[in-house]
Amino acid sequence: xxxxxxxxxxxxxxxxxxxxxxxxxxxxxxxxxRVLAGGTDLIPKLKKRMIKAEVVxxxxxxxxxxxxxxxKDGLHIGALTRLAEIKESRLVREKAPVxxxxxxxxxxxxxxxxxxxxxxxxxxSPAADTAPPLLVLNASVRLQNTDGKRxxxxxxxxxxxxxxxxxxxxxxxxxxxxxQKGRSAFLKLGRRKAFTLSVVSVAAFAxxxxxxxxxxxxxxxxxxxxxxxxxxxxxxxxxxxxxxxNIARAAExxxxxxxxxxxxxxxxxxxxxMSSVFTRRVLAQVNGxxxxxxAI
Amino acid sequence: xKVQFKLNGRAVTEEVEPYETLLDxxxxxxxxxxxxxxxxxxxxxxxxxxxxxxxxxSCLLLAVQMREKDEVTTVEGLSKPGERSVIQEAFLEKYGFxxxxxxxxxxxxxxxxxxxxxxxxxxxxxxxxxxxxxRCTGYQQIIESVLRAAELKAGRS
Numbered sequence: 484x485x486x487x488x489x490x491x492x493x494x495x496x497x498x499x500x501x502x503x504x505x506x507x508x509x510x511x512x513x514x515x516x517r518v519l520a521g522g523t524d525l526i527p528k529l530k531k532r533m534i535k536a537e538v539v540x541x542x543x544x545x546x547x548x549x550x551x552x553x554x555k556d557g558l559h560i561g562a563l564t565r566l567a568e569i570k571e572s573r574l575v576r577e578k579a580p581v582x583x584x585x586x587x588x589x590x591x592x593x594x595x596x597x598x599x600x601x602x603x604x605x606x607x608s609p610a611a612d613t614a615p616p617l618l619v620l621n622a623s624v625r626l627q628n629t630d631g632k633r634x635x636x637x638x639x640x641x642x643x644x645x646x647x648x649x650x651x652x653x654x655x656x657x658x659x660x661x662x663q664k665g666r667s668a669f670l671k672l673g674r675r676k677a678f679t680l681s682v683v684s685v686a687a688f689a690x691x692x693x694x695x696x697x698x699x700x701x702x703x704x705x706x707x708x709x710x711x712x713x714x715x716x717x718x719x720x721x722x723x724x725x726x727x728x729n730i731a732r733a734a735e736x737x738x739x740x741x742x743x744x745x746x747x748x749x750x751x752x753x754x755x756x757m758s759s760v761f762t763r764r765v766l767a768q769v770n771g772x773x774x775x776x777x778a779i
Numbered sequence: 780x781k782v783q784f785k786l787n788g789r790a791v792t793e794e795v796e797p798y799e800t801l802l803d804x805x806x807x808x809x810x811x812x813x814x815x816x817x818x819x820x821x822x823x824x825x826x827x828x829x830x831x832x833x834x835x836x837s838c839l840l841l842a843v844q845m846r847e848k849d850e851v852t853t854v855e856g857l858s859k860p861g862e863r864s865v866i867q868e869a870f871l872e873k874y875g876f877x878x879x880x881x882x883x884x885x886x887x888x889x890x891x892x893x894x895x896x897x898x899x900x901x902x903x904x905x906x907x908x909x910x911x912x913x914r915c916t917g918y919q920q921i922i923e924s925v926l927r928a929a930e931l932k933a934g935r936s
Contacts, residue, residue, distance in 0.1 A: 488819045496780065496797035496843050519841075526800070526839045527820035539797070541844060567833075591910025593827060593834045593888075677909040 488530045498541040502548065502656065506629045508540050510652045516540050518654065520563055521597040523590070524606045548656065549599075551575060557661040562601035562654070566613075567592065569600060579660050581616040581667035581686055588612070588671050591678045601655045604640065607647045607709070614641070614710035615686035616669050617660065618702035625657040626650075634659070641709035665690035665698060668768035670761050674748055681705040682749040685761045689769040691725045701766070706741040706758050713740050716762060725770045734763035784845035786811070787856030795842040802826045804842035805853065813854040813883040817912075824911035827884035828853055834884075834891045854883045857890065865931040866890055866924075875924030877915035884911050889925050898929055 499505040517536035528534045549563035551572050569575050570586040589612045603613045623636045640647050667688040673679030684704035690697045699720050701713045719733040743754035783792045805811040817825035819838045826837045829852035857864040866889045876882040892907045904925050
């Protein structure tokens with residue numbers, strides 16, 4: 484059972500005007516502070532007493548933390564970029580359409596007007612819908628503290644439900660998405676069509692050359708303690724003929740890799756079964772009918 | 780802490796607690812009671828306001844987050860007292876509400892949609908209203924109200 488919603492607890496509020504100031508505040512307060520970006524997850528959790536904060540550090544007054552830029556190593560999406568901005572970005576639609584696709588079926592427009600990409604990742608819900616697309620695109624995240632920065636591949640970022648490798652004094656400042664030629668697609672199964680959390684979400688990226696899978700990546704959400712890459716399926720198809728039979732056989736393997744829970748949204752068995760069904764569907768899409776990264 | 784912003788075109792300057800939501804601040808301190816408190820956790824859409832023209836949840840914002848240049852719009856800001864905007868006319872004409880609790884959020888969401896897309900399709904309306912729940916109407920009348928509001932708006936401009 485979820486805890487009930489109550490008025491916010493007493494807490495202090497600071498709104499730094501530079502990244503440097505924000506990082507110093509994070510260091511000063513360590514685990515006692517929470518960073519406020521979109522607030523779409525933080526505020527309800529504070530109201531339900533699911534998390535605590537003595538201080539809220541509001542990032543919304545720091546200039547330069549949001550925006551989408553194309554650089555040599557790929558698309559750089561600033562931490563404070565709203566999900567709605569990413570969905571509306573031409574650059575994202577052209578260079579990372581699978582991310583555009585996933586955000587289109589996330590939450591609701593008013594939530595997307597505030598919620599941020601960095602927030603979706605740092606919250607580290609196993610069902611975070613931006614994670615599978617970013618995992619198949621080999622994205623990485625930039626973490627920064629007062630001592631410096633480090634870049635962590637997203638595949639090494641998640642540790643468990645609501646847990647990442649980000650340290651208490653670090654802030655996720657940017658997501659880096661390499662641009663690559665190939666097809667990608669995202670599918671989500673919820674309990675209804677709109678405004679719903681994923682029961683299973685899948686993303687795939689593939690490059691087919693000469694009728695064979697030259698490069699293939701598959702990721703799933705909501706079926707393990709973290710969003711995951713499915714290495715077994717990837718290995719089974721690497722270099723293989725890109726046909727329905729191979730896809731169907733490989734999609735069975737995903738059942739061995741997922742570790743779903745049963746909850747109010749779906750049973751463990753259903754999630755495992757649907758992981759395989761949606762893997763087959765998403766792979767069929769990237770083998771011909773998916774978004775073409777370079778052509779859209 | 781001091782907060783300053785524009786509410787329906789008028790400057791607001793007040794002292795707030797850092798843990799006061801914009802929703803509670805609007806309703807309880809400024810008596811802007813068109814903004815409704817439903818779930819208080821971002822799901823229902825009854826507390827929708829327009830922040831710089833975009834629909835957002837006032838229950839997920841702290842009042843202290845508002846800045847001097849921020850424009851907050853509620854239903855009170857859509858027309859002069861005693862008058863109705865075309866959107867309100869359309870909701871009346873098409874029975875776009877029963878109990879009325881979700882209506883202010885629905886009306887503001889309509890405004891944001893029509894400002895961006897003067898002639899929305901039914902699909903676009905459904906997409907835009909994903910986060911506004913109504914337990915009375917079954918949504919059909921709301922969709923008709925939005926379509927009617929688009930017609931009325933086009934006729935007047």
